[in-house]
Amino acid sequence: MHHGAYPRSISNLPLLRSTVAPKRPIAHSPKSPPSTCRHYRQIPEEEYRRRLAEARPLLSNRRAKTLETIGTTKQHRTFILLCVAAAVVFYFANSQKVPVTGRRRFNFLSEDWLTIFGVSGDAYEQELRREGVRFAPKYDWRYARVMGVMQRLVPVSGQADKDWKVHVILDDGAANAFVTPDGHVFVFSGIINLCGNIDSLATVLGHEIAHNVATHSAERLSAAIIANLTSGSLFLLLGLLPGLTLAGLWTLTGGRYVQSLIYDLPMNRKQETEADYIGLMMMAEACYDPRHSIGFWERMKVVQSQSRGYEVPEMLSTHPSDGSRIEKLTQWLPEAMEKWQASDCHGGQGAIARQFRDALSHRRFMGVAWYIAVPGDWRLSIP
Numbered sequence: 226m227h228h229g230a231y232p233r234s235i236s237n238l239p240l241l242r243s244t245v246a247p248k249r250p251i252a253h254s255p256k257s258p259p260s261t262c263r264h265y266r267q268i269p270e271e272e273y274r275r276r277l278a279e280a281r282p283l284l285s286n287r288r289a290k291t292l293e294t295i296g297t298t299k300q301h302r303t304f305i306l307l308c309v310a311a312a313v314v315f316y317f318a319n320s321q322k323v324p325v326t327g328r329r330r331f332n333f334l335s336e337d338w339l340t341i342f343g344v345s346g347d348a349y350e351q352e353l354r355r356e357g358v359r360f361a362p363k364y365d366w367r368y369a370r371v372m373g374v375m376q377r378l379v380p381v382s383g384q385a386d387k388d389w390k391v392h393v394i395l396d397d398g399a400a401n402a403f404v405t406p407d408g409h410v411f412v413f414s415g416i417i418n419l420c421g422n423i424d425s426l427a428t429v430l431g432h433e434i435a436h437n438v439a440t441h442s443a444e445r446l447s448a449a450i451i452a453n454l455t456s457g458s459l460f461l462l463l464g465l466l467p468g469l470t471l472a473g474l475w476t477l478t479g480g481r482y483v484q485s486l487i488y489d490l491p492m493n494r495k496q497e498t499e500a501d502y503i504g505l506m507m508m509a510e511a512c513y514d515p516r517h518s519i520g521f522w523e524r525m526k527v528v529q530s531q532s533r534g535y536e537v538p539e540m541l542s543t544h545p546s547d548g549s550r551i552e553k554l555t556q557w558l559p560e561a562m563e564k565w566q567a568s569d570c571h572g573g574q575g576a577i578a579r580q581f582r583d584a585l586s587h588r589r590f591m592g593v594a595w596y597i598a599v600p601g602d603w604r605l606s607i608p
Contacts, residue, residue, distance in 0.1 A: 234403035234431050235416070251588060312455050319447070323439065325506070326499050331451065334443040339406040342446055346409020353411075361393035367417050368393045374427050375410065377511045384408075393417070404433040406442045419524055424508070424517035430603050431504030433514075438503060441496045448492065452484075486540070493543040501550060505561050510568050515561035522551050535590050 246381040319333040334342075341489075354360070361368045371391050377386055387408040399413040410433055436442070509515045526547035530536060539546045545553075 234401050235429055240348070251603065274442065290410055290534065309455065312451060316451060326502060328495060330444050332440065332444045332447045334440075334447050336440060336443065339442055339446070346390060346392075346405040346407050346411075349405055349409065349411070359395040361395055361414065365393065367391070367412075367414055370417065370423065371410075371412050373422055374430050374513075377425060377428055377513070378434055378507060381507050381510045384434065384438055384440055387437070400525065402429050402433055406437065409435065410434075418523060419528060422517065425516045425521040427508040427511065427513035428504065428518040428521045431508040431511075433504075434465045434537055435500040435503035435507065436496070438507075439496070439499055441500070443510070444496070448488075452488075460605060490540070490543060494539070494545050497544050498550075498553060501545075501553060502557055505554060505557055508562055509561040509565035512565065512568055513567055515558060519554050519558070522547055522554065526551070 229262075239304050296306060313334070316331055319330060322329055322333050350360075363369075368391065371393055375389060375391055379389055389408045389410065392409060392411045394413045397418060399417045400416040400419045402410070402412045402416050404410050410430065414431070416429060417426065420429060505515050505518055508518070529547060536546065539549060
């Protein structure tokens with residue numbers, strides 16, 4: 226999933242292998258229904274011509290002239306250019322440097338806004354249950370293992386105030402996991418089996434928590450909003466009718482795919498790499514052996530190649546290739562090992578995540594600063 230506050234998955238494998246069978250068969254051939262054709266009275270030629278001559282246009286000449294001139298007059302162009310200039314100022318006012326990684330990004334939305342624009346974890350769970358997806362009960366060993374790892378990762382994430390919830394989906398054929406912006410972590414039993422040990426599972430869960438720590442969903446939604454407003458204004462500069470025509474041609478000729486290729490996909494891959502790094506440092510701070518992260522991604526590489534039979538080129542994917550991930554993790558491993566060896570293994574205070582919270586608690590809306598209050602308690606809910 227790309228734009229908006231949608232769940233982030235750890236791999237680009239399909240989340241579900243199959244859909245629920247339809248309740249009614251689709252192969253039966255029903256009897257032909259009775260004819261509903263109506264017979265209409267044919268209008269004489271003279272009557273038809275008279276009605277055509279007296280017909281009123283859908284738009285009056287005055288309104289049609291107004292539509293034709295929108296975006297073409299000096300006043301309209303000045304207003305549109307001012308809107309574009311305001312959008313540019315708004316963009317730079319909300320451009321921020323991501324703590325830890327140093328990446329520059331645009332983000333003006335808080336986590337509270339994501340609950341309005343995004344899909345809540347409760348709604349996602351209900352939808353999965355309607356589709357017949359089975360969830361592990363809380364006494365299941367897989368549920369207990371995920372809960373145990375979460376209880377060590379959450380305190381060092383700096384997101385202990387979030388109402389985290391764990392859901393284990395019983396599907397051994399799906400090696401995937403994803404998180405919603407409101408703290409619902411969905412883990413497929415297939416990826417628990419693939420992990421094999423709690424250190425590898427910490428790699429997966431640390432990655433998912435890192436997406437929320439870095440507010441990646443808010444970043445994607447912010448970028449989508451400003452891109453749509455800017456492109457709409459630029460099309461309108463040509464005039465309403467020519468602008469709408471060009472926008473339609475842009476869509477029909479695959480212009481959206483070009484935008485995705487040069488902007489959306491690279492941003493998604495950067496976010497995935499960022500989540501890998503933050504998750505690696507968090508698992509090390511929580512006393513999980515970071516060396517197991519490389520072994521996990523080596524196993525994942527085999528699974529994904531067997532699942533597809535081919536490897537999607539990285540430039541066409543929302544995720545970095547497994548080879549690129551292994552290369553990056555190997556590069557970061559010495560730093561993670563230092564953190565692992567220096568950790569007191571008592572939960573810590575989440576030094577990495579505190580940098581994010583300090584940076585993201587201050588945002589600007591049209592140049593006006595506003596702040597987010599952060600409560601201090603944390604809870605890990607059992608659904």
